[in-house]
Amino acid sequence: MTRFLITSALPYINGVKHLGNLVGSMLPADVYARFHRAKGDDTLFICATDEHGTPAELAALETGQDVATYCREQHLIQADIGARFGLSWDFFGRSSSVQNRELTQHFARALWKRGYLEVRTTKQVYSHAEKRFLPDRYVIGTCPYCGYDRARGDQCENCTRVLDPTDLINPRSAVSGSSEIEIRDSAHLFLKQSEFVEQLRAWIDSHEADWPNLVLSIARKWLDEGLKDRGITRDLEWGVPVPDDIGDGQLKGKVFYVWFDAPIEYIGATKEWSDARGKSDADWQRWWRPASPADVTYFEFMAKDNVPFHTVGFPVTILGSGENWKLVDRVKGFNWLTYYGGKFSTSQKRGVFMDTALELLPADYWRWYLMANAPESADSSFTWEHFASVVNKDLADVLGNFVNRVTKFCAARFDGQVPAEGNYGAEEAALASELDRRIAQYAEHLEQVEFRKALAELRAIWVAGNEYLTRAAPWTAIKTDRAKAAVGVRMGLNLVHLFGHLAWPVIPSAARVIHDAIMEAPDIIPWPTEPMAEFLDQLDAGQAVRVPDVLFAKITDEQVGEWQVRFGGEGVS
RNA sequence: GGCAGCGUAGCUCAGUGGUAGAGCAGGGGAAUCAUAAUCCCUUGGUCGGGGGUUCAAAUCCCUCCGCUGCUACCA
Numbered sequence: 001m002t003r004f005l006i007t008s009a010l011p012y013i014n015g016v017k018h019l020g021n022l023v024g025s026m027l028p029a030d031v032y033a034r035f036h037r038a039k040g041d042d043t044l045f046i047c048a049t050d051e052h053g054t055p056a057e058l059a060a061l062e063t064g065q066d067v068a069t070y071c072r073e074q075h076l077i078q079a080d081i082g083a084r085f086g087l088s089w090d091f092f093g094r095s096s097s098v099q100n101r102e103l104t105q106h107f108a109r110a111l112w113k114r115g116y117l118e119v120r121t122t123k124q125v126y127s128h129a130e131k132r133f134l135p136d137r138y139v140i141g142t143c144p145y146c147g148y149d150r151a152r153g154d155q156c157e158n159c160t161r162v163l164d165p166t167d168l169i170n171p172r173s174a175v176s177g178s179s180e181i182e183i184r185d186s187a188h189l190f191l192k193q194s195e196f197v198e199q200l201r202a203w204i205d206s207h208e209a210d211w212p213n214l215v216l217s218i219a220r221k222w223l224d225e226g227l228k229d230r231g232i233t234r235d236l237e238w239g240v241p242v243p244d245d246i247g248d249g250q251l252k253g254k255v256f257y258v259w260f261d262a263p264i265e266y267i268g269a270t271k272e273w274s275d276a277r278g279k280s281d282a283d284w285q286r287w288w289r290p291a292s293p294a295d296v297t298y299f300e301f302m303a304k305d306n307v308p309f310h311t312v313g314f315p316v317t318i319l320g321s322g323e324n325w326k327l328v329d330r331v332k333g334f335n336w337l338t339y340y341g342g343k344f345s346t347s348q349k350r351g352v353f354m355d356t357a358l359e360l361l362p363a364d365y366w367r368w369y370l371m372a373n374a375p376e377s378a379d380s381s382f383t384w385e386h387f388a389s390v391v392n393k394d395l396a397d398v399l400g401n402f403v404n405r406v407t408k409f410c411a412a413r414f415d416g417q418v419p420a421e422g423n424y425g426a427e428e429a430a431l432a433s434e435l436d437r438r439i440a441q442y443a444e445h446l447e448q449v450e451f452r453k454a455l456a457e458l459r460a461i462w463v464a465g466n467e468y469l470t471r472a473a474p475w476t477a478i479k480t481d482r483a484k485a486a487v488g489v490r491m492g493l494n495l496v497h498l499f500g501h502l503a504w505p506v507i508p509s510a511a512r513v514i515h516d517a518i519m520e521a522p523d524i525i526p527w528p529t530e531p532m533a534e535f536l537d538q539l540d541a542g543q544a545v546r547v548p549d550v551l552f553a554k555i556t557d558e559q560v561g562e563w564q565v566r567f568g569g570e571g572v573s
Numbered sequence: 574g575g576c577a578g579c580g581u582a583g584c585u586c587a588g589u590g591g592u593a594g595a596g597c598a599g600g601g602g603a604a605u606c607a608u609a610a611u612c613c614c615u616u617g618g619u620c621g622g623g624g625g626u627u628c629a630a631a632u633c634c635c636u637c638c639g640c641u642g643c644u645a646c647c648a
Binding site: 133 | 577579598610611613640
């Protein structure tokens with residue numbers, strides 16, 4: 001049976017991530033990983049912080065810390081928030097780890113030996129004020145086309161023209177504002193991606209059936225436009241150093257480009273995981289260099305801006321190495337989650353970030369809303385009104401109230417114990433067969449990573465519970481026919497138990513509380529594999545049942561209004 | 574400019590050739606176990622505009638409009 005290797009795009013080290021980052025990679029990867037663990041599959045879910053690059057260096061500078069200290073602190077912050085969001089990483093690594101440095105250098109050496117790397121001299125902007133080279137977008141000046149005076153060196157945000165830093169009038173550093181900048185020659189390593197076009201195209205075509213349209217079209221676009229060789233080194237301090245034996249000594253003091261080493265950290269973090277447990281290399285290599293590729297199904301989750309790096313850049317690294325590393329099997333790409341139709345923005349304090357989200361409400365509220373409205377086919381817009389209505393209806397009314405009404409009625413009329421009287425009949429058989437069908441659908445949607453559809457189906461399963469309860473009406477039956485009422489309550493309690501199982505991949509904390517009401521939940525709440533006729537008839541008569549506290553409190557209009565103001569809501573853009 | 578995705582009910586979205594769908598919101602009813610929750614019934618759309626192919630188009634082709642993003646040194 002195949003093992004499931006799951007990676008989420010690496011959150012960049014520069015600050016706490018917002019809900020859009022969460023729903024675009026980490027959260028769906030977590031739901032999928034939990035689903036496979038629940039099914040009993042051998043599953044490994046890997047993530048890490050992406051720590052190299054100019055923004056990290058500048059952010060450290062701003063806080064007055066050295067970059068290594070800054071990254072260490074930020075990594076711990078992100079690890080903590082991820083854990084509190086229920087992100088069940090088997091390991092959350094760091095792209096600045098020793099393991100990743102060694103692996104990155106290993107891949108570079110393999111590519112160099114096979115002739116896929118080449119040294120080329122490029123023109124780079126050097127700023128005297130910062131005593132450092134600046135990426136194009138960190139140079140600003142006046143746009144020669146439209147006159148906008150804060151155009152970036154890579155593109156003018158005003159007229160959207162693509163620019164080169166040398167095009168700018170009055171160029172200056174975006175960091176210090178200093179105009180003491182000059183263009184210097186700098187040698188860099190280029191990865192000959194152009195030699196892999198046919199190989200990549202054949203590989204991408206082979207996934208016609210199992211990659212989403214969004215991913216296929218982005219990947220093909222890059223090939224169709226003519227794949228260029230890509231510079232994979234930078235003039236920075238912080239990063240994986242280029243080893244002396246590569247590049248004939250022309251690259252002393254340079255580091256690899258963050259997009260070269262970041263995907264390799266998927267492997268690096270797996271080695272970090274293995275090393276942390278004191279295991280041998282075979283332990284992590286069984287995931288990345290399996291005896292047969294079919295032994296492992298490798299699944300990547302990411303937002304659409306990351307698709308080219310995962311379907312073109314990283315595969316070239318793997319293929320070019322000539323070694324038997326695992327290539328990705330399935331890719332799930334997401335569009336953007338917007339905030340009232342606009343961008344989430346750290347600098348403008350616009351939108352909701354993971355830390356503040358948890359100050360407002362528990363993780364499951366967010367997990368449910370985000371996955372039920374995941375930006376799968378198009379960008380989707382977060383609004384407080386929509387969030388409140390989804391949470392109130394789905395979680396509080398349909399699910400929470402079901403658990404509450406069943407357990408409370410049981411407590412009031414059956415001493416809080418699973419009643420023994422009566423036998424299941426046609427009504428219960430019909431429900432079991434409906435649920436067999438719906439659960440199979442729910443599982444299929446999860447396997448196909450159609451999260452909106454999956455969660456709609458899960459909600460329909462909860463609704464089926466409410467429908468059954470209305471038909472069984474134990475509150476009426478109890479007046480004349482205690483056995484009939486007992487049947488309804490017993491089925492209701494079995495349904496509560498079932499819901500605890502089915503909800504676990506999506507809302508793990510609430511699922512645990514629900515399960516605990518019936519019996520103590522295991523760490524991994526398993527997927528129900530029995531036919532429902534059997535599963536829904538498993539509670540022992542006489543066993544005690546607890547009434548859990550209110551599972552989901554409703555979000556009030558006052559809260560919606562307050563949060564709109566606090567986070568920049570409607571009309572703000 | 575080029576490219577990609579999207580445009581379907583008031584809102585959020587399914588639906589890729591065969592009589593327009595779901596959830597929410599709105600309207601009516603039932604029930605009273607429950608977080609006033611639930612359940613049943615129901616109103617509502619010339620499928621962005623225009624043209625074409627076809628016995629038949631939301632779906633295929635052309636064109637125009639709008640929104641969002643990408644355009645390779647941000648990550």
